[in-house]
Amino acid sequence: MPKVGMEKIRKAQLIDATLEAIEKYGFHGTTVSVISKKANVSTGIISHYFGDKAGLIDATxxxxxxxxxxxxxxxxxxxxxxxxxxxxxxxxxxxxxxxxxxxxxxxxxxxxxxxxxxxxxxxxxxxxxxxxxxxxxxxxxxxxxxxxxxxxxxxxxxxxxxxxxxxxxxxxxxxxxxxxxxxxxxxxxxxxxxxxxxxx
Incomplete structure (x- = not known):
């Protein structure tokens, strides 16, 4: 089972990784793969919490x-x-x-x-x-x-x-x-x- 509070931590990590990726690569260069690598998580975690890149951008x-x-x-x-x-x-x-x-x-x-x-x-x-x-x-x-x-x-x-x-x-x-x-x-x-x- 996931640890209590892990979802909030993961989401914060992914949003911060998105900010860093957009700063460095721009919107089109900021892919789900790039974000997941920066956050050191699997692409499946992004899909689980945000659905897709659009959902993550929206959350950011x-x-x-x-x-x-x-x-x-x-x-x-x-x-x-x-x-x-x-x-x-x-x-x-x-x-x-x-x-x-x-x-x-x-x-x-x-x-x-x-x-x-x-x-x-x-x-x-x-x-x-x-x-x-x-x-x-x-x-x-x-x-x-x-x-x-x-x-x-x-x-x-x-x-x-x-x-x-x-x-x-x-x-x-x-x-x-x-x-x-x-x-x-x-x-x-x-x-x-x-x-x-x-x-x-």
């Missing part, structure tokens, strides 16, 4: 999405300061785990493959909606109602744009620091220009 993306969610929870302030909460969303999206080379390459693969995979496309839509929803939740406490949707979409686009630029440039953390600062400045400017205390 869910893992990254969960990591992003946890980063946000870790960065959120204890109080109900919505301005600080918006800044925390920026910090979470540019946290080290999200901008590591393994994660960056996998995210890029994810976005590309989502155009061809209905399930990955669904996960991408969930991720995009979650970001906008989180932004809107705090913005509605700080700015005029008619500017909430527009501002959330603008900030989300800037987050995605800077993240993509940084991932493609493959430079050091200074670019990410600049991105964080710029995104937070945009938030501050939106609150300044469209704050509830401002006149139309």
């Amino acid at each position: 993306m869910r893992y990254l999405l969960e990591q992003l969610k946890q980063e946000l929870l870790n960065h959120l302030p204890d109080n109900h300061n919505h301005h600080a909460r918006l800044h925390a969303i920026i910090d979470a999206n540019f946290a080290s785990v999200q901008r590591s080379k393994k994660a960056a390459v996998t995210w890029l693969v994810f976005w590309t493959q989502s155009m061809h995979s209905p399930e990955l496309a669904r996960l991408q839509k969930v991720n995009a909606k979650r970001l906008v929803s989180n932004l809107k939740y705090s913005l509605k406490h700080l700015i005029k109602p008619e500017k909430v949707e527009w501002s959330a979409q603008l900030i989300a686009a800037q987050i995605d744009g800077y993240w993509l630029r940084n991932a493609l440039s493959q430079t050091d953390g200074n670019d990410s620091d600049h991105a964080v600062e710029t995104c937070k400045t945009l938030i501050d400017n939106v609150i300044r220009d469209y704050g509830l205390a401002q006149k139309a």
Whole structure:
């Protein structure tokens, strides 16, 4: 009989091996055989837990999405300061785990493959909606109602744009620091220009 907790350990091993394989070989070079060798398990284990490569890729993306969610929870302030909460969303999206080379390459693969995979496309839509929803939740406490949707979409686009630029440039953390600062400045400017205390 398998040891208690072995499934969780095996799945984590396989997801980590998938991240490493995608970083080194890209999506098409990341085969079930390559992943199994990196994880030091048989290909049958992958089939048992995930069905096939698509299932494992799906699980890997869910893992990254969960990591992003946890980063946000870790960065959120204890109080109900919505301005600080918006800044925390920026910090979470540019946290080290999200901008590591393994994660960056996998995210890029994810976005590309989502155009061809209905399930990955669904996960991408969930991720995009979650970001906008989180932004809107705090913005509605700080700015005029008619500017909430527009501002959330603008900030989300800037987050995605800077993240993509940084991932493609493959430079050091200074670019990410600049991105964080710029995104937070945009938030501050939106609150300044469209704050509830401002006149139309």
